[in-house]
Amino acid sequence: MSLKWMLVLIVAAGAILGLMGKLLLYDVAVFCGVLAAVSVLGALLAAVTTLVVVGAGRLSADSRRWGLLAWGIFLLAIPFLGVGGAFLADHFADKLPTRLRVSSNDRLIHHELPKDFDYDEEIWNELERRARLKEMSQKEAEAALRLFIAHMKNKGPNGWDKDLSYQAPFLRAATNSGLLSNGILADLYHACCDGESTIEPLGRFREGEVEIALQANMAGGDAADFEDYLPVYAQWEVVSVKIDGRGIDTTDEWSFGSSWAANCKVTLAPGEHEVLIEAIGAYVDNAGPIQKGSRGIPGAPRGRVRERRNVTLRESFQVYARDEEVVAKDLKRENKPDLMPAFKKQGISAWPVEDGVKLIARCDYDEAGAEAPYAFDVAVLVGDKAIPMKGACWQEPADPVAPDEYYPCGDERFVCRIKQLDAKTTELSLLLTPNTEPVLSESTIKIIWGGPIRLDGIPVFRYDLPTDSKGEAEQAGDESGEQTD
Missing domain, CATH: 2.60.40 (Immunoglobulin-like)
Known part of the structure; x- marks a missing residue:
């Protein structure tokens, strides 16, 4: 064999081995199937090619005698070696705690995880192991969580209606290993609890002095259902209330979790008016049961503050003249x-x-x-x-x-x-x-x-x-x- 063909064979063999190795990390079952099929079909194709060459009379008698014998033995061995290798690979994968152990992080996150975000404990446990041992990067850990957050928002735009028992081990491990940023933890909190921060509709009023009952619901809802699973929770405080740009005093102020309410008395002329409520939300390490109805500037209890977000809420309402027909x-x-x-x-x-x-x-x-x-x-x-x-x-x-x-x-x-x-x-x-x-x-x-x-x-x-x-x-x-x- 010339040096040229030897180099070609070496390069081809290296490429095939590289592709098969990547396939093994992609999916063991697919790897075994491809290995068995290629070994059988490849040997068959090589045998047919040999018969064509021999039939064309391009080989000498001596070459046909000994070369064909060696070549035939090699071709006969290829299917056995390929099928045997596939069997051994499958057997090796079965001996592992999970067949996902040989999958790459990319394969695990982008192919296996989307198959069942909610209830596939095997996938989440493997992600937890890799996060705990830091066998994945922050980019990879956040990619997995971003996919799950997108799934949560798609299935429950107004709040998640399932628990997080399967995902909780990964969340704890990734947080403890420093693989999740403060921002993505806050995004996870909101995906769990609910959507937008809102002011309850204020209704209609007559001109003059009116008493307005204000109620705001901060994005995040009541996180008590997830207190055992979320790495962080939110605390809120309303810091300013304005009507038509003018600050007002409130009475009977009350809050519970992410809900806030108060009353105010103002004198208003007929026309459209606007209430503006400014609030601060802080995302705090969850070191224990969430305190319902806690007050004060967020960030004081138990855990450190990971992130603060300012929220501005607006709601318009109508004031009518004394003699104006409304209904x-x-x-x-x-x-x-x-x-x-x-x-x-x-x-x-x-x-x-x-x-x-x-x-x-x-x-x-x-x-x-x-x-x-x-x-x-x-x-x-x-x-x-x-x-x-x-x-x-x-x-x-x-x-x-x-x-x-x-x-x-x-x-x-x-x-x-x-x-x-x-x-x-x-x-x-x-x-x-x-x-x-x-x-x-x-x-x-x-x-x-x-x-x-x-x-x-x-x-x-x-x-x-x-x-x-x-x-x-x-x-x-x-x-x-x-x-x-």
């Missing part, structure tokens, strides 16, 4: 609410008080029939007078996302006082008058039922009469078929 009134028959069953079920109770009689009407909203929003003031008709009762009943959409679904949210007791009530009175009437003010702050409500509703025959339960008179009244009620208890 329209509707008189379509199909939208008229049926509140008779709701008030008649529990009736009106009469109680003795120092200066007369106290009347209490009760509304069981479960009995109300309504297909659209409504809002009423309640008055009781005594003789020829309509006496206003304290309280209002109304119904609003249950969810802005599903505005066709409603739920009642008004008062359940309506109270007034009168000087006296005829001892023979066993029934009274209620007058419901539309009033848009109770639902002014509910920006989802654009229209309510617009006509008055009179409810006659509401039973009165007399607790204001002497026992004998009460008994006579109850007996009269029983005879008339009305409920008296």
